[in-house]
Amino acid sequence: MSVLLIEAFYGGSHKQLMDLLQEELQDDCVLCTLPAKKWHWKARTAALYFMQTVPTSTNYRVLFASSVLNLAELVALRPDLGKLKKVLYFHENQLAYPVQKCQERDFQYGYNQVLSWFMPEHKLAHLEKVIGVKRNGDAYQLEGLPGRQKSGDLMKNSNAHGESGLCTPQHEGLPSPLPAPERLNKAEASESTNPCQEEDKQHLTFNLCNIMSGRDSQQRPLHVAWPHRWEHDKDPETFFKVLLKLKEKDLPFHVSVLGEAFAEIPDIFSEAKKALGSSVLHWGYLPSKDDYFQALCMADVVISTAKHEFFGVAMVEAVYCGCYPLCPKALVYPEIFPAEYLYSTPEQLFKRLQNFCKRPDIVRKHLYKGETAGFSWAALGGKFRSLLAAEPREDL
Template sequence: MCVLLIEAFYGGSHKQLMDLLQEELQEDCVLCTLPAKKWHWRARTAALYFMQTVPISPNYRILFASSVLNLAELTALRPDLGKLKKVLYFHENQLVYPVQKYQERDFQYGYNQILSWFMPEHKLAHFEKVIGVKRNGDACQTVGLPSQQKCRALMKTSNAASKSELCEAQPRLHTTQHEGLPSALIAVTRLNKSEASESTNPCPEEDKQHLTFNLSNTLSGQDYQQRPLHIVWPHRWEHDKGPETFFEVLLKLKEKDLPFHVSVLGEAFSEIPDIFSEAKKALGSSVLHWGYLPTKDDYFQALCMADVVISTAKHEFFGVAMVEAVYCGCYPLCPKALVYPEIFPAEYLYSTPEQLFKRLQNFCKRPDIVRKHLYKGETAGFSWAALGSKFRSLLAAEPKEDL
């Protein structure tokens, strides 16, 4: 088997997945990428670029790509690739992706996705037979997305958990984090084979804020149990992650003189919502970290230092950063919407910003509540140890198979 990996937006969780597959498949794959810039142009023109740059080879058997690529265009431009078995991975659904401004939606991106995953009945039946995917009326899901929605967590937690030490250490992370933090840090920073999450990818050079995480400086002269609640928001600095809701809640806590610290991590692009600069100024001394952390060890340490991880996303297929934070001992609070109810138990979900505020208000008053809490959900199923064999089956094809 030879797998052709194509990623038109090689950054964030897109990069993590491709790097993981390349590492696991090793000599059995060829990786072709474009930088993670100008997303809309990647979606419109990547097929033309890859038509010219993907090497011609008789050894390819499977083509694996993310849905940023217009797969229909590429296979039309390169008939040799059209003969391959194709696996298309959806990181998001462009038909319902939230628009930033009140204007007519550009349906081209959703249309590209429809063209790319439309499959005739006999191929749907073939997929159901080979990998056990059950059809439920959603054409997108018939191309492997039931498992893919759950397997997006393979990005960072996946490769790490394959060593078994993370699976075994997971309960310990949630207890020793509050009793002897350095041991938890050691356990997490062992995950050196994992790729950085969407929250550790570098910003454009002009926007980078290289903040080195210093554990001793943060804890010096202050007992861990006595310090204020530490809230972390580890997401891309874009509108679909709902930063306005997050900062509105924090500023409301600030107005009530409730003690807390906050770390706002994540990747920033050329256009950063104004709320970030406004909120940083308003939050003042409550800010511990602001922006991109230069290494994955710094990022993991920041997560281990935090007590609560928040999502305010408006659009989410999985939420890698949230699962990573749970692995590092954070108490998750997520919207009772999108994919979150499939992953997190009900006690970690909120329905309105007011509910989120009330939860955080209580935690600010009693941070020991979350520091003693043991996570009640299950994350082992998102590891590469659990999903690796399924991906290998998906990426297996006989040379003479009728696809």
């Protein structure tokens, strides 16, 4: 195996990316991981753990890791790994990550990222020549990959939070997103088929007749999806505040609150579930990707209220499944979604949803106007293969 994959937080989008790379590289890689628990503890101590557990090998050529790992510490503890070409994938920027409470920020995590990312000028010049890294102010961009960083961000070699810019292998060959009526009228996908996969050029979607009880697109209440981690940086408070305002006005809607929860769940989730009552269609994490995609295919609108987002793979996946996206006019979203799908304030979000609740057929007949094909593995796979296939050299 020539590629060493290291993930200190093996869950969510971190796991999704590592599993994808392992599947593509097959026998040419070895994957070393730690469970997706106690994130802060992993950021502080993972280097010491991997120093002891990563097997030694003369075959390694490339080390690929996420920025949860303090890479500088690891290569100091394991000089044999310091000789490898190193690719560090940033899922988030810890220097700008929103703090949950008004208190002094712990800069250790951002400092880890700074130490791990530092690149000497001669190595940058080599990358510019070999794989197309370009300087953009004080940031760097791998040419051809969809850049998500602003000047000064730590994201250098890829887009992040996919909470990465990659879609899963099942997305390869996906057609353009379907308008809702076409999704509902297509033949039911087989149980062995991913609902968002295309085979033999046929669109495979779900037959939702039983779920919808035969009601037409105007009679069925608007179905809103929120498919994000149950944590404060996704700003669930704003999302639920908007929904409860809709409910106060007796506007009909259903909501599916998806995404993964961890040890500390913000109180707003239990409070909102009780207040929303019969409007809740689904509540909780779906470990099966097929079940998750089916839930997205059932929804009409997908919403983000995030305060920190480098990419947002959940939003792109939902668009693939036919959802109408509504995102903040901030962060990475204006780079991905046309202006039609952006809002500037919670009040604007409420007004958009209010109109959709009154006329759900508007979104069900809508055909997404943006481009998503560039985020599929079919488009990005070659770039990653080239990045991880470099031959060992003295100047790497």
